[in-house]
Amino acid sequence: MANNEWPLWEVFIRSKQGLSHKHVGSLRAADAEMAVENARDVYTRRSEGISIWVVESNNVHASHPTEADSLFEPAHSKVYRHPTFYDVPDGIEHM
Amino acid sequence: MAELNIQELERRFQEKIDNDIRIEPNDWMPERYRQTLIRQISQHAHSEIVGMLPEGNWITRAPNLRRKAVLLAKVQDEAGHGLYLYSATETLGADREETIDDLHSGKAKYSSIFNYPTLSWADMGAVGWLVDGAAIMNQVPLCRCSYGPYARAMVRVCKEESFHQRQGFEIMMKLAAGSEEQKAMAQDALNRFWWPALMMFGPPDADSKHTAQSMAWKIKRNTNDELRQQMVDITVPQAEMIGLTIPDPDLKWNEEKGGYDFGEIDWDEFWNVVKGNGPCNKERVEARRKAKENGEWVREAANAYAAKQKMKKAS
């Protein structure tokens, strides 16, 4: 029975022109064409989108949470990447 | 990375929960947390899907085109909500079709309210007003649930459900302001759905075996009795406003607690319906089982076609 199951797809929707596609959820579909149509019917019933991406879930490669420390924490100490790190005297504008 | 012992992992996990940091799919979580979530979310998903049936009953009999479209859209939303929720269980490693098979075999439960029949058009009003009302009350706190995908699914569900309750109330309001027959129809629906709707919040806190742990894990944010009280307090004035009577002779405003006292719920009935003795348990599960069985050849065909297309592309 279980081998008749359709593959799982991740759905990304662009809600309006100028914004990037955002992950909204997943669904089942036998092929890409069907996945796009199902995404339209499942995730844009209230005009939530103008463009759809679907990716078969097993094609998504993710970073592992146990590596989060080494992947993301080093960036925390690089405060100089942020504009608020720098002092700008009062009266200077447009910077 | 040094292997952490299980106590340390659990400690860190609980610390995250206590600090309101959401748990995401690949994060370490205690097995019991995972199992509790799978059970709760899939039950919730099953409730949405089985919940399509009592209202689906009336789509072809809706009294006018506007009501027909609204009802269709509402029942369709429930399918969507079921789907969002099954998606959330799949992030926990549960297989959707296996969870659905558990529903069909009777192993998994769903909200017992859907085992009551919808006998008149007014029931569409009562279901929207009371059943969706109770569901929203249950669901709003779940938008802050500790498990990220569940919380996000609930945000979406709650947003969409606000129209469900309103359309139900609108149906009741219209009936209550209508002819004698219509008013009687509305009152009859309220009489039949009031108590089952209060049962939707689950057994009293004293008998609820999951509540304490679920609250510690912030899967649940309020107890069953708290939510039930809230439901009564909100709904009684709404019924009064449209001139319907809550079928509870013990209902009385209690100034001291700032809420209503209400009559004893028939928990014997509740447990019997949960166990499968409700008026429609058999029909509901049977309808879902048949839908899956009758769709088997369709799903198989779509897979076979997709495989053929892949082969063609590859060659």
Added chain:
Amino acid sequence: MNTLFEYLVRLGDDSLILGHRLSEWCGHGPILEEDIAMTNIALDLVGQATSILKYAGEVEGKGRSEDDIAFLRYEREYKNALLVEQPNDDFGVTMMRQFLFDAFRKPLFEQLTQSSDEQLAAIAEKSLKETKYHLKHSAEWVIRLGDGTDESHDRVQSALNDLWRYTDELFFTDEVDADLEAKGIIFSSEELKASWSEMVKNVLNQATLTIPDNGWQHDGGRRGLHSEHLGYILAELQYMQRAYPGMEW
């Protein structure tokens, strides 16, 4: 006879009755995603029926609303094609029925966007967008089922064999059509049939299905003569309006 009214009723009843049939699937689809998809199509059809029958009421000028027309006629006054009242049966029959119908409605609405009747043209414009999607959906399913497994192929072939006899009626014309065509309100049914045939042949070919050679065709729907199925549809559709006459909901 008010030919425009008559035409609008035929057009609107197709949407109404097929919408009714499709909505019977709600909660019983072969998989959740498809349940949602079919309900979306049903919703589009109910919406079309609403705007078309509303306009029919205006054209008639007797003060009837879209609900009066949809719910309070006798069986012989319903003018839908026989195809759309055929029972859902299995998913293969439903999708084949949908495809044969969508392949007719898409070029029809394309034509009607050019209608000299502005309101009809506007309705066609909106409905065309919906119908294009319906056709894409149903054609893809016919192909998938036809070229899927042996079982699905046989099921959908037998659906085609059973439904084929109701397809000619989609191009039925009488004095109503002649009058409206002369006024530039509607257009040639022959052209319609030509684009329908091309689309149908193309899709059935991809689906590895064969058009049955039994040439016998049924009609009657456009004149109010239906199959036994319509009576049961109306019994449900009209139940509330008949049981509680004159009430508001």
